[in-house]
Amino acid sequence: MTVAPPAPLNRREMIAERCRRSVAWRIIHTLGSLKLALLLLATIALACAIATFYESRFDAKVAQTYIYKAPWFLLWLGVLCVNLFAVTLTRWPWERKHLGFIITHYGIITLLIGAVIGSQFGFEGNVLLRKDQPPTDRLVTSRSVVQIQNLATEAFEVFPFDAAAIRPSEKRPRTFPIPDSTWQLVIDDSAPHLTPDDRLVPSADPAAPAGLALRFSSGMMAQDLTLPLLAGDPASRERDFFGLARLRLLDALPTRLPLKLTESHLILARYAPIVQGEPGATTGVTATLSPDGRTLEVTPPDGRPTALALPATLGRPQTLGGNTTVTPLEFWPDFTLVNGQPATASQSPNNPAVLLRVESPRLPAPGQDRQPTLEIALDGDRLAYQLLRGPHLVSRGTAAPGEPIRLGWADWIATPTAILPHAGIEPNLQPATPAQGGPPGFRAHLRGPDGQTTPPRWIASGDRADLRSPGPDIRLSYGLESRRVDFTLALTDFNVPRFEGTDTPADFIASVRFHDPATGRTRDDTARMNTPASWPGGWLAVTTGLNYKFSQAQWNPENLDETTLQVLFDPGWLLKWTGSLAICAGIFIMFYLRPKKS
Secondary structure, three states: OOOOOOOOOOHHHHHHHHHHHOHHHHHHHHHOOHHHHHHHHHHHHHHHHHHHHHHHHOOHHHHHHHHHOOHHHHHHHHHHHHHHHHHHHHOOOOOHHHHHHHHHHHHHHHHHHHHHHHHHHOEEEEEEEEOOOOOEEEEEEEEEEEEEEEOOOOOEEEEEOOHHHHOOOOOOOEEEEOOOOOOEEEEEEEEOOEEEOOEEEEOOOOOOOOEEEEEEEEOOOOEEEEEEEEOOOHHHHEEEEOOOEEEEEOOOOOOOOEOEEEEEEEEEOOOOOEEEOOOOOOOOOEEEEOOOOOEEEEEOOOOOOEEEEOOOOOOOOEEOHHHOEEEEEEEEOEEEEEOOEEEEOOOOOOEOEEEEEEEEEOOOOOOOOOOEEEEEEEEOOEEEEEEEEOOEEEEEEEEOOOOOEEOOOOOOEEEEEEEEOOEEEEOOEEEOOOOOOOOOEEEEEEEOOOOOEOOOEEEEOOEEEEEOOOOOOEEEEEEEEEEEEEEEEEEEEEEOOEOOOOOOEOOOEEEEEEEOOOOOOEEEEEEOOOOOEEEOOHHHHHHHOOOEEEEEEEEEOOEEEEEEEEEEEOOOHHHHHHHHHHHHHHHHHHHHOOOOOO
16 A cells, blocks of 8 residues: 655645754744734834934934944844844745845835944044144044043053933942042033133242132123132233123223313303313313303314303203213303402493313224223222223223222122232133023032042043042043044045135135055045045955045135045945845835746
8 A cells, every 4th residue: 555645845834843842943933923023113113213313402423322333233133134034034945936025124224224333333533634734643522532541550441432422410320440540430410501610719829829709690691600710820811701801900000091081171251261171182172251241152172052041051061962071160250260269249240251171082093992891900909990982981990809899890790809929820610591691511520439439520521630539549531532543534634616706616626635654655635526545445445445535624714724524434335235235125026126937
């Protein structure tokens, strides 16, 4: 009797059978399940939605820190790659109809791997090049870092850290180990803007200069700040006060001409007037007195006379055109001199005369500004000051600590808070408002193994500060990462062609020379508006993505000997392009090259 062979299993029965017999196949089918794929995709979609919210609410760095470059997100992408790979294995043995499906899934895996490699090992940055500077091998990346150096051992470490993105707080501080020490650096706050808030401190050095702390306050502008100043310090000699005024600390106050030009006019009805004023200067005002002494006609420089009734206007200032003020001071119906002093011989208008005071603003010389200035000088335990409008004196006086000085700049008031015979300035920063501006930064202190801490201090981006402690003294730097590359580049020429007949740039042409010190190879290339320069160049480097691309980023219209180039290095470029092409090819095969049903 002939035994018939067993009927072939259909695909679903075959999959079930191999899962019963093999633990490995059960794991593969679990990892490649549709439920796991939906969970992964839903989580990634939710994360991308949250990242989009972060970008709109904060900025792209926050989204990258908490989502796109976070370890959990990279792990989730890795699990998704495993899921995609397992899905293709669940189709084994592969048939022709699976070709597009498999190519699409492997394309997605390749694309994700390339994106992760580019994110972790690639970077973007810039480099400032000048024709008169030697070649450089350092690029400034867009990644913020903290560098901690132990001053005793000179050991240092660099840690990625962006205060604006991570936003540390007292409840959730960030800590970093100090090299060769059991102490830690603790960062417990951040600010988008920091402004200088240096402090005046007494000095035990008898050679130290005298110092002054001057507080400026304004209710209208809601400002209250204190400036420390040192006698003889070039930085304290002249300062700009928010563009509103100037501040000068001098050894002694110079003599200044008063803001108002003042003249005395003795006007006689029957004789020529007698005018006394500043030599070489005149208000340009003329006056005549009527024969009966009842009317004084005053003519300012603009030529429009004004009649003043006498004696009704005696002692009353009268404002004329051009902010000129005249004040009739005394009137004599019958003018005479008695023992050299003016007097009246009778009450009859035989020889009327009037004494007139004229005040007019002193006109600035051509090209001379009228910006307010506060000039100050230390006078023992008091402050001598004079307020200027342009070069001319408005008022002057002295003030002791605690006595306010009204400046006449809106409602600003200056108050000396401390005058020290020997002093120094301790650098300090404080959070500022967006209107005040300033760089971002963080607040940090040192903490020992026994919980001992140092006073907190604000550190600005691009700043370097020394922090002292009972343990190690450290030098702390915060800013964009400076990355050294294995080649040098230099700017040999920079041109900005213009559109014909205009000053509008038509292109930016930066000629760059690359050099490899290890091999001695030198290569010249050109970065134009839409064409980057590259190193090492060549089809292999360009194809693999192991190529630095330098594109025109910024230029200085006032100095065509310098330019700023943006640099991009993306080692995952080839995988991303390969994956993208594979996805397109797989989708095309699935939808347009499907095998015909028999």
